[in-house]
Amino acid sequence: MNTSRHINDIYKQHSRRVQATLIRLLGDFDLAEEATQEAFTAALKQWPDQGVPENPSAWLITAGHRRGIDLIRRRQTARQNQPLLAEDEHATPEADTDRIDDDMLRLIFTCCHPGLATEAQLALTLREVCGLTTEQVASALLQKPATTAQRIVRAKRKIKEAKIPYEVPERRELPERVQSVLKVIYLIFNEGYSSSSGDGIVNLNLAREAIRLTSLLAELLPEGEVFGLLALMLLHDSRRSARQDENGDLITLEEQNRDLWDREQIHSGLAALTQALQLTPTAPYTLQASIAAAHAQAGGTEDTDWSRIARLYEVLYQEVPSPVIALNRAVAVAMRDTPEDGLKLIDELASHKAIQNYYLFHAARADLYRRSGDLSSARAAYQRALALTQQGPEQRFLNQRLTQLDSA
Amino acid sequence: MKYVALVYYQESIINRMSEQEWHDLNQECIAGVERLTEQGKYVTGQPLQPIETATTVRVRDDEVLISDGPFAETKEQLAGFYLLDANDLNEALQLASRIPPARFGSIEVRPVRELPPKD
Numbered sequence: 001m002n003t004s005r006h007i008n009d010i011y012k013q014h015s016r017r018v019q020a021t022l023i024r025l026l027g028d029f030d031l032a033e034e035a036t037q038e039a040f041t042a043a044l045k046q047w048p049d050q051g052v053p054e055n056p057s058a059w060l061i062t063a064g065h066r067r068g069i070d071l072i073r074r075r076q077t078a079r080q081n082q083p084l085l086a087e088d089e090h091a092t093p094e095a096d097t098d099r100i101d102d103d104m105l106r107l108i109f110t111c112c113h114p115g116l117a118t119e120a121q122l123a124l125t126l127r128e129v130c131g132l133t134t135e136q137v138a139s140a141l142l143q144k145p146a147t148t149a150q151r152i153v154r155a156k157r158k159i160k161e162a163k164i165p166y167e168v169p170e171r172r173e174l175p176e177r178v179q180s181v182l183k184v185i186y187l188i189f190n191e192g193y194s195s196s197s198g199d200g201i202v203n204l205n206l207a208r209e210a211i212r213l214t215s216l217l218a219e220l221l222p223e224g225e226v227f228g229l230l231a232l233m234l235l236h237d238s239r240r241s242a243r244q245d246e247n248g249d250l251i252t253l254e255e256q257n258r259d260l261w262d263r264e265q266i267h268s269g270l271a272a273l274t275q276a277l278q279l280t281p282t283a284p285y286t287l288q289a290s291i292a293a294a295h296a297q298a299g300g301t302e303d304t305d306w307s308r309i310a311r312l313y314e315v316l317y318q319e320v321p322s323p324v325i326a327l328n329r330a331v332a333v334a335m336r337d338t339p340e341d342g343l344k345l346i347d348e349l350a351s352h353k354a355i356q357n358y359y360l361f362h363a364a365r366a367d368l369y370r371r372s373g374d375l376s377s378a379r380a381a382y383q384r385a386l387a388l389t390q391q392g393p394e395q396r397f398l399n400q401r402l403t404q405l406d407s408a
Numbered sequence: 409m410k411y412v413a414l415v416y417y418q419e420s421i422i423n424r425m426s427e428q429e430w431h432d433l434n435q436e437c438i439a440g441v442e443r444l445t446e447q448g449k450y451v452t453g454q455p456l457q458p459i460e461t462a463t464t465v466r467v468r469d470d471e472v473l474i475s476d477g478p479f480a481e482t483k484e485q486l487a488g489f490y491l492l493d494a495n496d497l498n499e500a501l502q503l504a505s506r507i508p509p510a511r512f513g514s515i516e517v518r519p520v521r522e523l524p525p526k527d
Binding site: 165 | 409495496497498501502518519
């Protein structure tokens with residue numbers, strides 16, 4: 001392999017980590033980014049002649065640190081940055097693995113700090129942790145590049161000015177802060193999994209980024225819910241190729257061709273779930289992953305273990321009493337017992353105002369009416385669902401169901 | 409680094425308190441300030457009189473405009489402030505979370521801005 005290809009691989013593999021360490025050493029996101037770029041530029045110049053050093057990230061961190069200090073001096077912002085330099089100038093940047101891993105975690109926790117707006121957390125995490133360009137972040141989040149850029153700039157300014165520390169939270173705060181990191185990752189995943197735009201192409205990259213990020217997090221911070229979320233995403237994403245037909249139309253779980261499910265990914269998902277179950281068996285992501293696993297292990301709707309799924313939803317509802325979970329529980333009960341049993345539970349939910357505007361509430365009711373043979377109630381419910389969704393594939397799906405009812 | 413913790417709550421909640429509850433809340437605040445002082449985190453602070461005592465001043469076109477009441481009617485009213493000395497935002501938030509009205513109101517935490525040096 002030639003050296004510049006090798007350097008390219010090293011860039012892919014190490015640039016995020018090098019930059020995460022340089023943020024700590026230089027105390028500034030933008031400066032660290034520039035220093036990282038310059039370190040790789042220097043590597044491209046020197047390594048082809050001198051050979052690739054034994055520990056490339058250590059070399060890059062040292063080079064980047066030196067460049068960063070030069071940049072500070074050159075810009076004559078020395079006054080502003082003096083305390084920082086005084087503290088770090090003599091410290092040799094360490095490049096042992098633990099330290100670098102810590103820096104990666106610091107970066108993740110800082111980008112997902114609850115003091116930043118959720119939108120900013122998403123953009124910053126994709127930009128800084130996943131290494132996407134601002135344009136890529138913008139297109140992934142369906143924003144104008146200028147909007148994304150502004151969000152990122154503002155977030156970085158708040159980190160600096162309000163002094164959001166570059167650190168892994170203390171034990172005491174860790175559980176809550178891990179939750180906020182997982183929430184950001186799951187939002188990234190869902191943004192990729194069910195793109196909210198009209199044409200509804202599944203945005204593969206974001207889902208993959210979210211999975212990659214969680215795998216990394218699981219290595220650095222082996223907490224139960226980290227494995228739980230990883231399992232959940234792997235299992236959901238394994239159905240990627242089966243969820244839509246060639247026209248982009250939705251295919252329900254029941255009607256999916258299960259041969260298209262990614263078996264290898266299901267296998268990885270189940271492995272992550274095993275880890276999660278040992279640590280946090282009844283935590284929300286772990287429970288949701290257990291439900292996804294019950295589907296993944298079934299050959300079809302008929303041999304799905306619906307009583308297990310209904311039970312898992314019951315436990316999940318105890319943990320997170322949200323109407324959406326109650327809705328899913330009702331559907332599982334309908335599958336276990338009869339559509340009428342499910343409808344009874346769904347009717348109990350109708351008092352929740354918010355769920356009345358949730359198209360899946362009406363779609364689920366419609367489906368159960370359809371199964372029970374009450375076609376006119378089914379039609380009315382499908383129509384209400386249709387009025388509540390803007391997504392192209394969902395609209396086509398509901399229209400298709402209505403046509404089927406008419407011809408029934 | 410210095411942070412101001414602005415304490416907001418609905419004055420109506422306070423008005424509904426019994427003498428005893430109000431007394432206990434004040435004592436709890438006093439104890440909190442003592443604890444912050446011992447930790448070296450407390451610079452200064454002050455609770456405020458209710459908003460009906462507020463008067464707002466504006467100068468427009470060299471004219472001083474004075475009006476009764478706070479600058480804006482909000483659901484929660486500014487009830488006092490703390491000036492804290494904390495290492496970073498995380499510590500400031502942690503200190504702020506122990507300010508007693510955080511349980512029924514809101515604490516806004518903001519870093520102070522230093523004025524530029526005098527010309």
